Amino acid sequence: MTSPADPATSATSQPPLTPAIRGALTRFRVIAYIVGVMLLLLLFLAMPLKYLADNPSVMDVIGPVHGFLYVVYLLATFDLFRRVRWSFTRLVLTALAGTIPFLSFYAERRATHDLTRG
Numbered sequence: 001m002t003s004p005a006d007p008a009t010s011a012t013s014q015p016p017l018t019p020a021i022r023g024a025l026t027r028f029r030v031i032a033y034i035v036g037v038m039l040l041l042l043l044f045l046a047m048p049l050k051y052l053a054d055n056p057s058v059m060d061v062i063g064p065v066h067g068f069l070y071v072v073y074l075l076a077t078f079d080l081f082r083r084v085r086w087s088f089t090r091l092v093l094t095a096l097a098g099t100i101p102f103l104s105f106y107a108e109r110r111a112t113h114d115l116t117r118g
Contacts, residue, residue, distance in 0.1 A: 017115060017116065020083055021080075021083050021084055021115065024076070024079045024080045024083045024084075025080060025111065025112065025115055025116075027076045027079065027080075028076045028077060028079070028080045028108065028111060029108050029111075029112060031069065031072050031073045031076045032073065032076075032097075032098070032104045032105070032107060032108035033104070033105070033108065034069055034073075035066070035069050035070055035072075035073040035098045035104050036098075036101075036102065036103075036104035036105050036108075038062065038065060038066040038069055039066060039098070039099075039101055039104070040101060040102075041062055041066075042059075042062050042063060042066050043101055045058060045062070046058045046059040046061075046062040046063065047059065070098050070099070073095075073098045073104070074095055074098070077091065077094050077095050077098075078091070078095075080111065081094070084115060093107075094107045094111065
């Protein structure tokens with residue numbers, strides 16, 4: 001008989017790290033880093049060049065690329081959400097992390113820690 005404090009019987013415990021979840025987590029980790037770096041390039045390189053140096057060419061490239069990659073980030077976030085059965089609130093907060101500088105790195109680290117602790 002297990003005690004209520006046993007993590008294996010807890011309602012908040014994560015599902016076992018199956019190959020499908022591990023793959024979804026890996027995809028999420030990769031795209032979270034890429035989107036984070038692209039957002040930093042957009043904010044700290046492309047936007048200053050556009051508005052301070054009157055050179056929109058870098059923004060014309062990085063802007064659409066970041067937009068496309070953010071959609072991929074959303075798909076990877078939803079895939080991970082579906083596989084590990086996160087709460088809807090966590091899905092929304094993780095999805096929004098790709099829009100705030102440096103937050104996608106934190107969201108990736110948090111998801112990795114939560115799913116691989118054991």
